[in-house]
Amino acid sequence: xxxxxxxxxxxxxxxxxxxxxxxxxxxxxxxxxxxxxxxxxxxxxxxxxxxxxxxxxxxxxxxxxxxxxxxxxxxxxxxxxxxxxxxxxxxxxxxxxxxxxxxxxxxxxxxxxxxxxxxxxxxxxxxxxxxxxxxxxxxxxxxxxxxxxxxxxxxxxxxxxxxxxxxxxxxxxxxxxxxxxxxxxxxxxxxxxxxxxxxxxxxxxxxxxxxxxxxxxxxxxxxxxxxxxxxxxxxxxxxxxxxxxxxxxxxxxxxxxxxxxxxxxxxxxxxxxxxxxxxxxxxxxxxxxxxxxxxxxxxxxxxxxxxxxxxxxxxxxxxxxxxxxxxxxxxxxxxxxxxxxxxxxxxxxxxxxxxxxxxxxxxxxxxxxxxxxxxxxxxxxxxxxxxxxxxxxxxxxxxxxxxxxxxxxxxxxxxxxxxxxxxxxxxxxxxxxxxxxxxxxxxxxxxxxxxxxxxxxxxxxxxxxxxxxxxxxxxxxxxxxxxxxxxxxxxxxxxxxxxxxxxxxxxxxxxxxxxxxxxxxxxxxxxxxxxxxxxxxxxxxxxxxxxxxxxxxxxxxxxxxxxxxxxxxxxxxxxxxxxxxxxxxxxxxxxxxxxxxxxxxxxxxxxxxxxxxxxxxxxxxxxxxxxxxxxxxxxxxxxxxxxxxxxxxxxxxxxxxxxxxxxxxxxxxxxxxxxxxxxxxxxxxxxxxxxxxxxxxxxxxxxxxxxxxxxxxxxxxxxxxxxxxxxxxxxxxxxxxxxxxxxxxxxxxxxxxxxxxxxxxxxxxxxxxxxxxxxxxxxxxxxxxxxxxxxxxxxxxxxxxxxxxxxxxxxxxxxxxxxxxxxxxxxxxxxxxxxxxxxxxxxxxxxxxx
DNA sequence: GGCTTCACG
DNA sequence: ACGTACGTGAAGCCG
Numbered sequence: 001x002x003x004x005x006x007x008x009x010x011x012x013x014x015x016x017x018x019x020x021x022x023x024x025x026x027x028x029x030x031x032x033x034x035x036x037x038x039x040x041x042x043x044x045x046x047x048x049x050x051x052x053x054x055x056x057x058x059x060x061x062x063x064x065x066x067x068x069x070x071x072x073x074x075x076x077x078x079x080x081x082x083x084x085x086x087x088x089x090x091x092x093x094x095x096x097x098x099x100x101x102x103x104x105x106x107x108x109x110x111x112x113x114x115x116x117x118x119x120x121x122x123x124x125x126x127x128x129x130x131x132x133x134x135x136x137x138x139x140x141x142x143x144x145x146x147x148x149x150x151x152x153x154x155x156x157x158x159x160x161x162x163x164x165x166x167x168x169x170x171x172x173x174x175x176x177x178x179x180x181x182x183x184x185x186x187x188x189x190x191x192x193x194x195x196x197x198x199x200x201x202x203x204x205x206x207x208x209x210x211x212x213x214x215x216x217x218x219x220x221x222x223x224x225x226x227x228x229x230x231x232x233x234x235x236x237x238x239x240x241x242x243x244x245x246x247x248x249x250x251x252x253x254x255x256x257x258x259x260x261x262x263x264x265x266x267x268x269x270x271x272x273x274x275x276x277x278x279x280x281x282x283x284x285x286x287x288x289x290x291x292x293x294x295x296x297x298x299x300x301x302x303x304x305x306x307x308x309x310x311x312x313x314x315x316x317x318x319x320x321x322x323x324x325x326x327x328x329x330x331x332x333x334x335x336x337x338x339x340x341x342x343x344x345x346x347x348x349x350x351x352x353x354x355x356x357x358x359x360x361x362x363x364x365x366x367x368x369x370x371x372x373x374x375x376x377x378x379x380x381x382x383x384x385x386x387x388x389x390x391x392x393x394x395x396x397x398x399x400x401x402x403x404x405x406x407x408x409x410x411x412x413x414x415x416x417x418x419x420x421x422x423x424x425x426x427x428x429x430x431x432x433x434x435x436x437x438x439x440x441x442x443x444x445x446x447x448x449x450x451x452x453x454x455x456x457x458x459x460x461x462x463x464x465x466x467x468x469x470x471x472x473x474x475x476x477x478x479x480x481x482x483x484x485x486x487x488x489x490x491x492x493x494x495x496x497x498x499x500x501x502x503x504x505x506x507x508x509x510x511x512x513x514x515x516x517x518x519x520x521x522x523x524x525x526x527x528x529x530x531x532x533x534x535x536x537x538x539x540x541x542x543x544x545x546x547x548x549x550x551x552x553x554x555x556x557x558x559x560x561x562x563x564x565x566x567x568x569x570x571x572x573x574x575x576x577x578x579x580x581x582x583x584x585x586x587x588x589x590x591x592x593x594x595x596x597x598x599x600x601x602x603x604x605x606x607x608x609x610x611x612x613x614x615x616x617x618x619x620x621x622x623x624x625x626x627x628x629x630x631x632x633x634x635x636x637x638x639x640x641x642x643x644x645x646x647x648x649x650x651x652x653x654x655x656x657x658x659x660x661x662x663x664x665x666x667x668x669x670x671x672x673x674x675x676x677x678x679x680x681x682x683x684x685x686x687x688x689x690x691x692x693x694x695x696x697x698x699x700x701x702x703x704x705x706x707x708x709x710x711x712x713x714x715x716x717x718x719x720x721x722x723x724x725x726x727x728x729x730x731x732x733x734x735x736x737x738x739x740x741x742x743x744x745x746x747x748x749x750x751x752x753x754x755x756x757x758x759x760x761x762x763x764x765x766x767x768x769x770x771x772x773x774x775x776x777x778x779x780x781x782x783x784x785x786x787x788x789x790x791x792x793x794x795x796x797x798x799x800x801x802x803x804x805x806x807x808x809x810x811x812x813x814x815x816x817x818x819x820x821x822x823x824x825x826x827x828x829x830x831x832x833x834x835x836x837x838x839x840x841x842x843x844x845x846x847x848x849x850x
Numbered sequence: 851g852g853c854t855t856c857a858c859g
Numbered sequence: 860a861c862g863t864a865c866g867t868g869a870a871g872c873c874g
Contacts, residue, residue: 601868
């Protein structure tokens with residue numbers, strides 16, 4: 001018999017949307033739901049081999065919609081805009097595939113599917129995530145319910161529905177009439193749930209049976225609930241019943257489709273970036289001469305036993321891939337063969353021990369002429385250094401290359417990367433050689449070859465050295481400061497509890513809000529707020545006559561310092577009194593580094609009482625700290641990029657930029673700029689870097705939006721080049737889908753294509769900020785490479801980077817030389833049209849560097 | 851595990 | 860009509 005496949009378009013795309021991570025097409029639009037739908041379809045073609053397909057969609061009665069700035073908003077409550085935006089793409093896909101789609105105003109997809117399932121006398125498969133559809137099962141109709149993933153389904157037919165659900169198809173309706181369905185707004189009978197509904201149905205057959213013998217229902221309480229809920233039960237029955245007689249035109253002969261796919265489908269997949277589908281040649285009709293990419297052959301698997309065999313495979317090879325996975329060591333010298341070595345070594349087994357293997361490979365690992373392709377080279381050389389005490393070199397880092405190629409996928413795993421390039425997960429090492437080839441080409445094509453090979457890759461070793469060097473921490477002083485903090489914390493806690501009139505957990509924002517705004521009745525500054533916010537920003541606005549408020553603020557401050565920096569740091573000090581941060585090089589979207597365990601990039605500095613924590617970080621015996629930081633590097637980059645003559649003038653003349661900005665914006669001579677004017681101008685300058693918005697500036701300056709608007713207008717009038725630059729950033733980003741730094745680092749900004757106004761605004765600000773923040777990151781990375789080279793042969797060591805600051809632990813007799821190196825290498829890392837200026841300080845501890 | 855809060859550039 | 864400045868990490872609460 002011929003087979004008909006009925007798909008619930010809304011339900012399935014919804015599943016696909018939530019089952020997959022966001023995935024963007026080359027234009028930056030999210031398309032993961034469409035991709036998931038396509039994958040499901042292909043699976044269905046494969047397993048069911050239907051003769052006919054129809055996809056049904058919901059069309060709700062038109063509702064009033066507010067006019068949007070962007071003229072668009074999700075049409076259905078509960079559907080996120082990111083999904084709604086994919087509906088037209090899905091429909092386009094179905095059209096190019098020649099798959100019939102049906103929709104009818106006022107009917108749900110369910111009803112259309114129900115009608116079609118009854119209309120044709122043929123074997124019918126319904127695919128949906130909606131359990132309601134189980135009522136449509138009959139001798140020729142079965143239902144495939146989607147499971148967790150996107151291609152897995154549970155099949156229900158007339159036999160299995162009884163076993164799996166304990167219900168008949170029509171029982172599904174009766175069940176809902178009694179138990180209701182919260183997610184579908186079906187009330188059911190109050191007080192009747194899953195268990196009761198099923199036992200009633202098994203006893204009385206169906207809903208009518210229950211009410212026919214209502215007097216025999218026990219216990220009496222249940223009987224009364226049923227009597228009270230009778231009207232609701234029958235209303236529910238109407239609601240739960242799928243309409244199988246929708247007046248719609250559709251004949252089986254309209255429902256054919258073309259598979260294998262045509263060249264139009266291929267072109268569609270290409271436009272949407274569905275690489276893994278494009279690579280599957282068998283999906284396409286080859287008779288039309290498609291440019292189908294050859295499918296990557298799966299590598300031959302070979303187990304290597306014994307060191308001699310391993311050595312002979314590697315002999316004279318200059319391009320190898322390595323991956324250690326538990327007790328398995330993966331190895332490849334070309335893409336055709338996947339070698340595995342078992343590191344499980346004992347008296348009986350024939351495996352090779354880890355230390356034997358590494359010893360045998362040591363020369364190769366340290367030979368820069370042999371390129372070792374690995375996933376995360378810093379982890380790999382750290383592992384070798386910790387366990388075997390040598391420093392390997394000569395790597396291609398697949399994770400790093402992928403991050404440079406596309407930083408919107410943060411910290412990708414090797415599996416996700418192999419999947420993305422349609423490489424079998426078992427081909428770990430040989431697959432990495434494939435990845436290397438693809439990524440290398442991608443970097444070349446996108447102009448990021450040099451960024452990767454000349455900056456990021458060599459930086460790995462610099463970061464490794466910094467991590468190993470570590471930063472010495474004064475443990476006695478840590479305990480002293482901790483004791484002081486703890487004492488104050490205790491005292492504050494007592495005072496706060498006394499002021500509140502009771503003990504409560506001050507660290508719980510919920511409990512704190514209740515005490516402040518309800519128990520003590522402090523007026524909440526934002527009227528109409530749904531939930532209380534207890535952030536410092538709000539607390540600072542509260543009526544000064546409530547003494548509890550400053551106590552809470554101080555308590556927050558002290559506990560933050562104590563928990564994060566005293567307790568947090570203590571746990572991470574090694575036996576030598578040193579902390580070794582880990583720098584993450586493949587994380588941020590702008591190209592900055594991040595620092596973890598401990599994060600040494602957010603040690604307090606702004607508040608005096610917090611800044612004392614910097615005295616814990618000190619230079620070891622015979623050394624001192626030299627710190628160098630760029631002065632307003634991002635604004636200088638802005639001056640360079642925009643070429644704004646007014647702004648450049650300030651930097652060329654060496655004028656105080658914030659005072660100068662104030663003079664311009666307020667229209668007064670430089671000498672008449674007050675500290676308040678300067679402070680305001682400084683905030684405006686920060687705003688410029690962040691991608692200014694009226695709202696953001698207003699909230700930062702705590703002024704009205706209208707006033708902020710005036711500031712911005714004044715600013716742009718004086719610095720018109722800056723406005724042109726920012727506008728240009730956004731328009732370029734919208735045209736290309738990405739922005740770039742001076743060194744060609746790219747950041748895709750898919751948010752610019754969101755249907756949601758706010759998300760798009762965010763994308764625009766990110767487009768303005770990234771070239772500035774990212775170029776600053778590029779420049780300090782170059783400086784780090786040059787500083788570290790210049791320090792070779794000296795005893796002084798680079799130990800920390802804090803975005804625009806470098807710290808060198810400096811041998812006492814090298815102080816002058818180090819200062820000169822830092823100034824020279826940092827100021828000359830890159831030539832801009834305005835000077836880069838570095839401020840240098842020195843001290844035994846970080847606190848003393850001022 | 852998500853949310854809130856707050857430390858840094 | 861609604862609510863954010865850009866980029867991070869850590870701690871603690873809460874469900």
